[in-house]
Amino acid sequence: MYMLRTITILLAFFIILQGLTPIIPSQKINKKISTQKKNQFKTEYRSNKNIDYPNATTILKPTDEGNHFPCGYELWCYHATLTLENGEHWDSAATFVYFMNKTINKYTKGLSWLRIRHWNREINKYYDYFQYDPFPGVFNTTKNVVNLSYYNSSIRGVYPDYHAYCEDTKYNITSNLFFHAISYPCWLFNQTTNRKLPWGFTGRAKVYFIPLIQVNGTITVNGIAYNVSGHAYFEHDFAWVDFADPFTIHSPEDFIISAALTLKSAKWLIKESLKNKFREPLSLHRSNDYMFGWCWSWVVFDNNWSMVIFRPTILGISKGRVPIFVYLTKDQQNFYEIGNIYWNNKKEKYIQKADIYLPVDFEIAVYRDDMEFKFSFTATTENTELYSKDVAPNNKRESCTFYTCGKVQGYYKDNKSNITLNGSYAIEQSRWLSKLDKHRSFDVEVLIPPHGLGISIRRINHYLSVERFFKFTIKPRFELQFYIRNSPSQ
Secondary structure, three states, X not given: OHHHHXXXXXXXXXXXXXXXXXXXXXXXXXXXOOHHHHHHHHHHHHHOOOOOOOOOOOOOOHHHHOOOOOOOEEEEEEEEEEEEOOOOEEEEEEEEEEEEEEOOOOEEEEEEEEEEEEEEOOOOEEEEEEEEEEEOOOEEOOOOOEEEEEOOEEEEEXXXXXXXXXXXXXXXXXXXXXXXXXXXXXXXXXXXOOOOEEOOOOOEEEEEEEEEEEEEEEEEEOOEEEEEEEEEEEEEEEEEOOOOOOOOOOOHHHHHHHHHHHHHHHHHHHHHHOOOOOOOOEEEEEXXXXXXXXXXXXXXXXXXXXXXXXXXXXXXXXXXXXXXEEEEEOOOOOEEEEOOEEEEEEEEEEEOOOOEEEEEEEEEEEEEOOEEEEEEEEEOOOOEEEEHHHOOOOOOOEEEEEEEEEEEEEEXXXXXXXXXXXXXXXXXXXXXXXXXXXXXXXXXXXXXXXXXXXXXXXXXXXXXXXXXXXXXEEEOOOEEEEEEEEOOOO
């Protein structure tokens, strides 16, 4: 009777949770611009800073690209997947970022850093260069144009053309890359909250990205220069928040802005979720490894489609039907914003320093109307790791960030097409950590027809060093299993 009551409560809780999970059906958020208007845009962009473009969803203004100083957090980054003239496959990435301390009425001095990363996919080796300094300081930025310099490294340009020169003095690797965007930019949350993202209790942020860029140039390794070519991704974030401590309320105004954006997002997402149906087995997976953070992935396919995945890791939901935003473009002008997505972790890596499990290989299944696509992501490089306490040990909240690269395989189909897709991806995963909390997870999987009939429950607790598991299925075959065993506690 106790087990039956427990199962009933879990099922009811799961159904309620699924109804509240942010699910976003795709929306075409960009309209094609004629060739005449595109050419007009290229001319006017440089001659008139205040022009209002006919398609504000995709067109950037100079004020978007330049700095938004002072603010709590601002980042520019690129990631390029490259083929060297000797046939080797490398990735090159750089992040320029500054953080400012937020008080009730203003922003004060903070921290900046430059991070340059290279991955050699042929030998599964990465090179991670990191430099941080007080801000304002050696990191220089400009209004109305991308014009960044950090010691001898720089990114300069305006859409659609940029140039990046990055020196990794630790591993003696220099990237000299020229970018030309072949896709329009896309704003995150364009329809949901007019491009405004809530950030904890501390304010709002904006993010745009350019998901497909042609890149050429050179990479010099230990004095030997190689010509390179490939594709790249570019991103710019700016936020009026306390990035390092998003849950501290600095002022009633900040809290009201954050709460209003959160409620507006939830209202829109819940409304949209009602249009979707269950297309995968029911499951509930929760872990304190996913209480707050994100996964952000860029994908470029062999047919020149591109995709960006933004997964807020919230409410402890680790896999299954989770809040994920997918931005897919097939023609580099029109973007679909999709949210009816399932995530499954195929392989996880235990990060002992953080006492968390991190997805390494994973799958996503995406559904919207007649549209369906499924992709499998397989890491081909090791994770790079960065911990906030190594940079800012006095921060109230500790975070960690991981990067890896890999290959993606899957298919896309709708009423008109059925296409097999292969490509390359890079992923950033960040987590906020508790100084006292150890790993805990709770997983429930429910089989209902036509997938089967049964339930399984698993609990892991690193406080107690114990794992408990119960499974009962009738279909596709009868199975009863129960065990308690030791679980590693670090």
